[in-house]
Amino acid sequence: MILDKIQRLGHRTLSKCAAFGRSGQILFQSIVARPAPMMMLPLLIKQIYFIGVLSLVIIVVSGAFIGMVLGLQGYTILVDYGSEQAVGQMVALSLLRELAPVVTALLFAGRAGSALTAEIGLMKATEQLASLEMIGVDPYRRIIAPRLYAGFICMPLLSMIFAVVGIWGAALVAVDWLGIYSGAYWANMQQAVDFREDVVNGLIKAVVFGFIVTWIAVYQGYDCVPTSEGISQATTRTVVYASLAVLGFDFVLTALMFGDL
Amino acid sequence: MGQDKPVVEGKALPLDDIIVEIRNMTFTRGSRKIFDDISLKIPRGKVTAIMGPSGTGKTTLLKLIGGQLHPDSGEILLDGQNIPKLNRKDLFIVRERMGMLFQSGALFTDMNVFDNVAFPIRVHTELPEVMIRDIVLMKLQAVGLRGAVSLMPSELSGGMARRVALARAISLDPDIVMYDEPFTGQDPIAMGVLVNLIKRLNQALGHTSIIVSHDIQETLSIADYIYVLSDGKIIAEGTPGMLKQQDSEQVRQFVDGLPDGPVPFHYPAPDLLDELMAGGVFK
Numbered sequence: 352m353i354l355d356k357i358q359r360l361g362h363r364t365l366s367k368c369a370a371f372g373r374s375g376q377i378l379f380q381s382i383v384a385r386p387a388p389m390m391m392l393p394l395l396i397k398q399i400y401f402i403g404v405l406s407l408v409i410i411v412v413s414g415a416f417i418g419m420v421l422g423l424q425g426y427t428i429l430v431d432y433g434s435e436q437a438v439g440q441m442v443a444l445s446l447l448r449e450l451a452p453v454v455t456a457l458l459f460a461g462r463a464g465s466a467l468t469a470e471i472g473l474m475k476a477t478e479q480l481a482s483l484e485m486i487g488v489d490p491y492r493r494i495i496a497p498r499l500y501a502g503f504i505c506m507p508l509l510s511m512i513f514a515v516v517g518i519w520g521a522a523l524v525a526v527d528w529l530g531i532y533s534g535a536y537w538a539n540m541q542q543a544v545d546f547r548e549d550v551v552n553g554l555i556k557a558v559v560f561g562f563i564v565t566w567i568a569v570y571q572g573y574d575c576v577p578t579s580e581g582i583s584q585a586t587t588r589t590v591v592y593a594s595l596a597v598l599g600f601d602f603v604l605t606a607l608m609f610g611d612l
Numbered sequence: 613m614g615q616d617k618p619v620v621e622g623k624a625l626p627l628d629d630i631i632v633e634i635r636n637m638t639f640t641r642g643s644r645k646i647f648d649d650i651s652l653k654i655p656r657g658k659v660t661a662i663m664g665p666s667g668t669g670k671t672t673l674l675k676l677i678g679g680q681l682h683p684d685s686g687e688i689l690l691d692g693q694n695i696p697k698l699n700r701k702d703l704f705i706v707r708e709r710m711g712m713l714f715q716s717g718a719l720f721t722d723m724n725v726f727d728n729v730a731f732p733i734r735v736h737t738e739l740p741e742v743m744i745r746d747i748v749l750m751k752l753q754a755v756g757l758r759g760a761v762s763l764m765p766s767e768l769s770g771g772m773a774r775r776v777a778l779a780r781a782i783s784l785d786p787d788i789v790m791y792d793e794p795f796t797g798q799d800p801i802a803m804g805v806l807v808n809l810i811k812r813l814n815q816a817l818g819h820t821s822i823i824v825s826h827d828i829q830e831t832l833s834i835a836d837y838i839y840v841l842s843d844g845k846i847i848a849e850g851t852p853g854m855l856k857q858q859d860s861e862q863v864r865q866f867v868d869g870l871p872d873g874p875v876p877f878h879y880p881a882p883d884l885l886d887e888l889m890a891g892g893v894f895k
Contacts, residue, residue, distance in 0.1 A: 478715075487708040487710075487736060
């Protein structure tokens with residue numbers, strides 16, 4: 352009984368190690384096997400459209416509402432201390448440092464990550480990946496690499512858009528509806544936000560999250576069991592693993608960037 | 613060629629010009645031995661069929677020849693090159709000499725018929741688009757689907773999809789074309805079209821065809837040489853005429869389509885009466 356449990360634990364551990372090794376291999380080979388620029392460009396543009404442009408609606412709408420909520424909550428708390436002028440500063444720092452990269456990554460995992468996994472998984476189930484191999488085309492080069500690079504490129508851009516729209520949404524609530532002096536809103540923000548400390552660190556986070564989410568998504572698709580149930584489980588795993596990894600890495604990055612460690 | 617198996621005497625084909633040779637290959641999946649030390653030779657320019665009951669590893673054999681799977685031991689030689697020993701780059705170069713028709717067709721769903729057939733040409737050659745257009749139209753004409761050039765894979769019937777996949781498989785005029793169950797799930801008309809097409813293309817283009825199938829009559833009608841697989845071994849080989857004269861029980865059961873025999877109809881199980889009498893719920 353105990354031996355069985357130990358055996359199962361050992362088997363699980365080995366399986367996880369093997370899976371981690373396979374995901375590393377996929378990442379390495381996709382980066383090494385990057386297609387020639389002339390071949391890569393059209394594939395990359397197509398993936399940027401599917402991963403980035405088609406995610407814009409959810410990013411813009413979410414950014415606007417989260418910014419509006421931040422503006423409203425910030426105002427109701429700060430007004431008690433007579434500091435409602437600092438809403439702009441609070442909104443900008445929250446968005447740039449934390450909310451924009453983290454929420455964008457979570458939304459990105461839900462929309463683009465799951466779509467990537469399902470697409471690659473279906474290509475595997477319908478033998479399109481095997482067919483590519485038999486035609487003499489490396490699927491890492493043709494399928495995986497453009498999606499990985501598109502993910503790296505799109506995430507920081509989407510995160511920036513999220514932050515900008517969020518700040519604008521907060522301004523709409525705090526300045527236009529609640530009547531905070533617009534000069535104070537923008538001037539306090541300008542004074543408090545440091546480009547290197549806040550904007551660049553936020554972007555670094557977005558790049559790391561983009562890398563993690565896309566890596567998990569393409570690996571889960573490529574390694575899934577090629578059945579409808581297998582694809583469905585892989586898609587779920589993408590969203591769960593990517594979300595947890597983003598939140599975990601956010602703490603690590605925050606500690607490194609702002610924790611004086 | 614081959615090993616311990618009941619083969620009728622004499623060979624009708626000259627087997628000195630071999631394009632693919634498998635030597636003492638063993639392949640296991642999990643704890644199951646799919647191939648147990650098999651050896652076979654595929655003659656150049658001929659139609660060779662790999663037949664056998666479902667689950668005997670026919671498709672696996674094609675994947676081994678294509679280098680998508682690696683054997684545990686033994687050699688798979690394509691014109692002297694040992695496929696399992698090739699590195700990834702060389703393997704992709706060798707695959708340019710192969711075409712494969714997958715059971716599902718495996719057309720790229722984001723491309724129309726034209727782009728699917730043009731894909732291998734665009735990837736492996738630097739031909740101008742004008743010339744690619746002509747080649748694609750000729751290949752589609754050969755499979756009778758020139759009129760479907762603009763359709764998407766989702767708009768094709770199963771038979772049409774397989775013919776488009778065939779056009780794609782031969783688009784680079786490969787030395788070997790491998791067909792994985794080309795007749796499965798086809799209506800009688802589509803099946804007849806595919807049978808004729810495979811034979812005609814083999815004669816016209818002079819490539820080597822390897823057909824994996826369990827459709828006996830259709831395969832026997834076009835194959836020049838046949839291997840019958842069962843239980844990880846080659847149980848018979850020869851020309852269609854030779855195979856029909858076989859008196860081995862295993863081969864007769866397969867060729868005549870008998871439900872029970874050396875290859876049992878039932879998956880191994882305890883006695884039915886004992887199991888029913890035992891009662892209880894299924895666990």
